[in-house]
Amino acid sequence: MNFINIVGIIFAITVMLFAMLFGNPQPMKMLNAHGAIIVLGGTMACVGIAFQLPRALSMVRVFFKGILTTSLSRDINKQIIQEMMVMAEAFRNNDPKLAEMIDAVKDPFMKESLTAITDEVLDPSRLLKVLHSRVNTIYERYADDAKMFIACGKYPPAMGLMGAVTGMIFLLGSLGEPGAEKSIGPNMSIALIATLYGIALANLFIIPVGEYLQEIAKRIRTKNFIIVEGIRHIQTRQNPVVLAEELNSFLLPSERVDWKSLGKK
Known part of the structure; x- marks a missing residue:
């Protein structure tokens, strides 16, 4: 069991929750199904298209095997x-x-x-030639897994921006309605939550996982x-x-x- 990575994941989640909830009088507004569906669903769709379904599903196995169990000591x-x-x-x-x-x-x-x-x-x-070939094959497979995660890191922020734009469209479309000025602030914050979800998913989880796998492949x-x-x-x-x-x-x-x-x- 790779305790350092587990602690890192827990710490990342804790930091995210602390930043979202600390000093926020209305913490439940940080939860938005619209943004979560666009970011998570859109990211999964992009990954499935880019890497094909079987390879995309293998990311779950790579995550649990590589991040939670694989650990190489420095010595x-x-x-x-x-x-x-x-x-x-x-x-x-x-x-x-x-x-x-x-x-x-x-x-x-x-x-x-x-x-x-x-x-x-x-x-x-x-x-010796056979063993060298095996070394390269093992490295290429680990490196491919790392590249896959790093490549996936670009999708959540893009999906988050899409969610924000969608929210802004809904917001601007309601400006002509009576009392619309009172809902501008709340609706604007909801639109930006999708961007937050995308940035957090990419930079707290997906990209670090890819870089860790890259380091493991080299070692x-x-x-x-x-x-x-x-x-x-x-x-x-x-x-x-x-x-x-x-x-x-x-x-x-x-x-x-x-x-x-x-x-x-």
Whole structure:
């Protein structure tokens, strides 16, 4: 469970409600079915047209899986390198428990990569090409999900403006009626609520989700490239220390594995 994202979503909703209700003598006027229908309905229609229905419906799955459950710790790459060092030593020594060690690997991509070595279906060079292709495929899929959310961020404000214009048309159309001057202010505020809904939906939820998925895609790609490079060293039965030094090249100095301290433990 990704608690940070959950807290962020709750905080965004709280800020929105606080801004709408605090100091407002008539908070119920902030609720407007006309604006909500145009913004939500219009956005869903645009998304369905732009991405086709099956792909659009997958956004719900991506939201719950990517935002509420997917979480990569900042030291994930360091952990990967340390685990690759252990596996490199096991392969060098033909550890009898190698199969059990591979089964215990938690990262799916690392697990299937190590299994591919033991299966010996592909020669080393071809296996590396296959793994690189898989890295790119995984990244492109995550990046596509991110682009989809970011692209959808332009629809709610536009639908909100449409709702505001619709409300203004109704307002101007009633100006000739008796007592119309008393309803100008209230009707104007109702017309603008649709714009508020659209801006809030886009900038508090949709766009941040897309940018988060974009960041996750980049971090997963880096992690997987580290794994592929580690596989290359394991194939040649490279020394774990050499492997660590090579893989540290992917990380900033503060993030790198200190293999010297590991040897002292």
